[in-house]
Amino acid sequence: MEFTPAKLNLFTFFKLPSAFWSGVRVKSISPEVCEVTVKHRWFNQNPFNSMYFAVQAMAAEFTTGALVMYQIKESKKNISMLVAQNKSVFTKKATGRITFTCEQGNAIKETIQKAVDTNEGQTIWLTSIGKNEKGEQVSEMQFEWTIKVR
Numbered sequence: 001m002e003f004t005p006a007k008l009n010l011f012t013f014f015k016l017p018s019a020f021w022s023g024v025r026v027k028s029i030s031p032e033v034c035e036v037t038v039k040h041r042w043f044n045q046n047p048f049n050s051m052y053f054a055v056q057a058m059a060a061e062f063t064t065g066a067l068v069m070y071q072i073k074e075s076k077k078n079i080s081m082l083v084a085q086n087k088s089v090f091t092k093k094a095t096g097r098i099t100f101t102c103e104q105g106n107a108i109k110e111t112i113q114k115a116v117d118t119n120e121g122q123t124i125w126l127t128s129i130g131k132n133e134k135g136e137q138v139s140e141m142q143f144e145w146t147i148k149v150r
Helices: 006-013 017-022 051-077 105-118
Strands: 026-028 033-038 080-091 099-103 122-131 137-149
Touching: 006 017, 006 026, 006 051, 026 051, 033 051, 051 080, 051 099, 051 105, 051 122, 051 137, 080 099, 080 105, 099 137, 105 122, 105 137
Parallel strands: none
Antiparallel strands: 026 033, 033 099, 080 137, 099 122, 122 137
């Protein structure tokens, strides 16, 4: 699969339908950075008139997972990936359009290379920051990814 926003959004439709129908959309991806947006609306709200935490988690996780998939493809190796654990901090109500960003593509590339060189599983913590339209941080989510050469 080519890593473009359109192809990744099509991927969510078929492989992650709950993310797709909640409004999670990739806006940009490069070797180093992935940006995903989701807009607060009736379908993804919580009882407090803001975005449900799980919708934020889907968008945040996708920024990290898309970068891992991108770097695995670039390595041309058969590598498995799986989230082992995650942590979240919510600092403000998520309303309007929220943009999640992960900027750790180079760290992922290094971790994959270490897994290839040692033939041992590796883990990496990746962070995605969610900001509202005013640029205010609404949440920070961390995901521990396990990477293993098959």
